[in-house]
Amino acid sequence: xxxxxxxxxxxxxxxxxxSEAATALNLADRCxxxxxxxxxxxxxVAAQVAExxxxxxxxxxxxxxxxxxxxxxxxxxxxxxxxxxxxxxxxAATLGGTCERPSAxxxxxxxxxxxxxxxxxxxxxxxxxxxxxxxxxxxxxxxxDLFRRDFTINTLAFALHGPQAYALLDWYGGYADLSEGIIxxxxxRSFRDDPTRIFRAIRLAQRFGFILHPHxxxxxxxxxxxxxxxxxxxxxxxxxxxxxLAGESPVQCLLRLDEMGVLPQIDPALTLSQERLGLLxxxxxxxxxxxxxxxxxxxxxxxxxxxxxxxxxDASVIRRVxxxxxxxxxxxxxxxxxxxVVEDACRRLCGDGDARPSAVVAALRPLPSDLVxxxxxxxxxxxxxxxxxxxxxxxxxxxPCLTGDDLKRLGAQQGPQIGxxxxxxxxxxxxxxxxxxxxxxxxxxxxxxxS
Numbered sequence: 001x002x003x004x005x006x007x008x009x010x011x012x013x014x015x016x017x018x019s020e021a022a023t024a025l026n027l028a029d030r031c032x033x034x035x036x037x038x039x040x041x042x043x044x045v046a047a048q049v050a051e052x053x054x055x056x057x058x059x060x061x062x063x064x065x066x067x068x069x070x071x072x073x074x075x076x077x078x079x080x081x082x083x084x085x086x087x088x089x090x091x092a093a094t095l096g097g098t099c100e101r102p103s104a105x106x107x108x109x110x111x112x113x114x115x116x117x118x119x120x121x122x123x124x125x126x127x128x129x130x131x132x133x134x135x136x137x138x139x140x141x142x143x144x145d146l147f148r149r150d151f152t153i154n155t156l157a158f159a160l161h162g163p164q165a166y167a168l169l170d171w172y173g174g175y176a177d178l179s180e181g182i183i184x185x186x187x188x189r190s191f192r193d194d195p196t197r198i199f200r201a202i203r204l205a206q207r208f209g210f211i212l213h214p215h216x217x218x219x220x221x222x223x224x225x226x227x228x229x230x231x232x233x234x235x236x237x238x239x240x241x242x243x244x245l246a247g248e249s250p251v252q253c254l255l256r257l258d259e260m261g262v263l264p265q266i267d268p269a270l271t272l273s274q275e276r277l278g279l280l281x282x283x284x285x286x287x288x289x290x291x292x293x294x295x296x297x298x299x300x301x302x303x304x305x306x307x308x309x310x311x312x313x314d315a316s317v318i319r320r321v322x323x324x325x326x327x328x329x330x331x332x333x334x335x336x337x338x339x340x341v342v343e344d345a346c347r348r349l350c351g352d353g354d355a356r357p358s359a360v361v362a363a364l365r366p367l368p369s370d371l372v373x374x375x376x377x378x379x380x381x382x383x384x385x386x387x388x389x390x391x392x393x394x395x396x397x398x399x400p401c402l403t404g405d406d407l408k409r410l411g412a413q414q415g416p417q418i419g420x421x422x423x424x425x426x427x428x429x430x431x432x433x434x435x436x437x438x439x440x441x442x443x444x445x446x447x448x449x450x451s
Contacts, residue, residue, distance in 0.1 A: 025175070027158050028166040030067050038114055039074060042095070046078060046118070047161035049091045055082030058142050058169070060157040061149065068156065068178060069208070076118045079145050079157070084108065084122030091120070105137055124148070128193040132231030135193075143171055150197045151204065152177045152184045177213075184213040191223035195232055198223060199240035202256045206249040221260065229265040234326025237266065241325060245302035251280045254309065267321045269313055279308040282377035290373060294392040299370035307339050307374050338371045346379045349387050357395045358427035364391050400425035401437040402444065410444050421447065 031040060043059070050057035058079045066073035080087045085099075088108035092099040095112045102108040106122030125144040126135035135148075146155040152174040158166050168175065177184050183205050191197050198220055205212055212220065223229075229237070244253040257263050258272035272280075283304045290298045310318050315336050322332040348363040349355075367375060376388055402410075402425060404418045412418055421444060428434035434443055 025168040026166050027064070027067060027168060031166065034067060034070065034072075036074070038112075038116065039076070042076070042112060042116060042118065043160055045094055046091055047165070049087065049094055050080070050082075051161055053082065053087060053090060055080050055087055056142070056162065057081075057087065057160050058157045059160060060142075060146065061154050064156040064158060064168075065153050065174075065178060068175070074116065076116075078118055078120050078160075079123050079142060080120060081123045081142055084120050088118075088120040091118070106139075121145070128189075130231070131192045131226075131228040132195050132236075133193075142169070146171060147186060149186065150190065150194070150200055152186060153182075153204075153210075155186070181208065181210040182213050183210050183216060185216050185219060188219060191219050192226075192228055195223055195228045196236055196240050198229065198260075198262060199244060199257075202253050202260075203240075203244050203247060206252045206256065207247060224261050224265060227265065229262065234324055238325035238327065241266075241306075242302050245305040246300070250301065250305050251277070251284050254280060254305075267317075267324055269317050269321065270309065272309075276309060276311050279311055279377050280305060282380060283308050283373045286373035286376035289376075290392070293389070297369055297372050297392050297396075299368065299372070303335060303338065303368070303370035304372075304374040304377075307335060307342070307371060308377065310335075310339075334368075338368050339374075341366050341368070342371055342375045342378055345375055346384070349384045350379050350381055355383075355387060357390070357398075357430035360387050360391050361395050361426075361430060364388070365396070395430055398426065398430055400429050400434070400440055402440050406441075407444060410441065411448050412444070417451075 031043070035043075046057055058081075059076065060079045061077045063073055063075060063077050084106040085102045085108050088102070088110050089099045092110045095110070097110055097112040100109045100111060106124060108120050110118040110120055112118070123140050123142050123145040124137045125140035126137045126148050128135055142157060146157060146169075149155045152172045155170070155172045155174040156178070157169040159169070160166075172186055173184075183201050185191065185197070185201075201212060201216070201220060204210060244250055244257075247253065254263070254272060255277065263270040263272065287298060287301065287304070310321060313321070318336055318339075319332055322335065327335075345363045345367060349360065364375070372388075372392070376385065379385065379388065400422060402422075404422065407418055407421050408414060412421055424447065425434060425440050425443065428440070428443060434440045
């Protein structure tokens with residue numbers, strides 16, 4: 001559910017910046033009110049470990065932002081003035097958990113026994129040799145570390161221990177921008193250094209109902225005009241696109257990307273025509289409906305949205321777009337094949353073909369759950385929608401009374417014959433031809449005698 005950003009903004013107090021912010025707002029009460037006892041205990045253990053090691057440790061970024069907004073977020077980010085990986089290993093050992101994915105950037109992930117994950121990073125500063133390059137990092141202070149963040153609303157932090165524990169740290173005006181609902185970069189080179197911030201700016205703005213600061217918007221347009229997105233690796237580009245497609249406002253995000261000229265920077269074939277926009281909107285509506293009526297039929301979000309965005313393109317163009325975003329050949333082929341299944345199922349449902357339940361089940365059974373919303377969007381006709389809903393809520397769950405063991409007892413041979421008989425029984429059950437176990441047994445006997 002999209003947070004009510006305007007009401008959150010009204011609830012905030014005027015901001016005090018820099019060192020004054022530490023005395024202006026203490027987040028201890030918010031942590032007690034909003035975090036589970038397990039997360040509160042985890043933060044306390046992290047503070048104890050930091051004191052034992054002589055390090056300073058801070059909660060940072062989106063975790064602090066969402067705490068201030070009153071938005072649930074159990075993804076804790078900790079920054080350590082000291083050796084981040086050493087701290088992560090000690091914290092994992094103290095918790096009885098594991099330390100995973102240590103990196104050359106001084107980052108690691110701590111997994112607690114209850115499954116909670118904590119991202120740990122060494123406080124650092126960074127520089128970029130050229131647009132879209134991976135950064136060159138060196139150890140730094142917490143203030144250095146916060147300055148390398150993407151937007152001011154993500155520069156907020158608080159210490160877990162010491163005399164200023166839980167006091168808000170705000171050197172870059174993040175609290176004011178959060179209060180006003182503004183997305184603002186920290187410096188003029190931000191989008192040049194890391195063009196993925198273009199996608200994150202749009203995603204955050206849509207998620208919270210915020211606006212881009214006018215100067216930030218000008219810098220974003222300049223970054224698009226300069227073509228800096230082309231310097232992103234496929235993996236980094238796909239991560240941002242996938243997060244958008246899996247988020248709360250994928251259609252609005254894609255619309256903004258199109259308006260700002262970002263989509264053609266990914267591939268010239270990516271334009272948001274009215275037809276594609278309508279299809280994407282119907283995919284969104286289908287996912288909302290299915291979340292209530294058939295939640296087990298809703299798979300991952302991104303495949304249906306990506307397929308809708310690629311609607312009408314040749315397979316060769318789809319492969320080119322997917323290759324630009326570093327999707328594996330297997331994932332690409334599955335997507336192309338899935339689109340084919342959707343098109344075939346739509347033809348079978350919406351034409352003058354067989355509308356018996358067994359025929360509908362046969363048409364829809366090969367459809368990956370990820371693409372069920374796409375099918376509903378692709379077949380907007382009322383009659384087709386009714387058939388799809390019957391399939392999702394009822395028909396796909398119907399099974400014959402007899403089992404494979406029952407069929408062998410009746411004389412069927414082990415092997416393919418069992419599968420064929422079960423399929424025939426399911427079709428008869430769906431179409432009302434075999435309402436009872438006795439009728440199923442009679443049908444099997446008839447089939448076996450005639451074979």
